[in-house]
Amino acid sequence: xxxxxxxxxxxxxxxxxxxxxxxxxxxxxxxxxxxxxxxxxxxxxxxxxxxxxxxxxxxxxxxxxxxxxxxxxxxxxxxxxxxxxxxxxxxxxxxxxxxxxxxxxx
Numbered sequence: 001x002x003x004x005x006x007x008x009x010x011x012x013x014x015x016x017x018x019x020x021x022x023x024x025x026x027x028x029x030x031x032x033x034x035x036x037x038x039x040x041x042x043x044x045x046x047x048x049x050x051x052x053x054x055x056x057x058x059x060x061x062x063x064x065x066x067x068x069x070x071x072x073x074x075x076x077x078x079x080x081x082x083x084x085x086x087x088x089x090x091x092x093x094x095x096x097x098x099x100x101x102x103x104x105x106x
Contacts, residue, residue, distance in 0.1 A: 007103040013040060013096050021064070023055035031092070033102055034075050036062055040102045041075050042094045048080075048087035 010024045016035040023045050024031045032045040032055040045055050052068030065072040071085030078089035092104040
């Protein structure tokens, strides 16, 4: 049985500066698109602990610190790396196509 993968284009890779993130709202999702040394990662934008926006958080290496209660997550895996956050962050399979569009695949 073959599996069909769907993609949702979010932005151009050039829209996200290295070491930064942008917020994308599309199809009922609120996402953060991160550029870590030219590799792109997509997570939910909302912190799992409170109303913080992770695209507005402080990024150091592959960790984003929420601007609300200073909890932190690994951008690549969604794992909690600093409390008060307890619930991991949802991550999405990310693809950058030949035209430079960053998409999530599901």
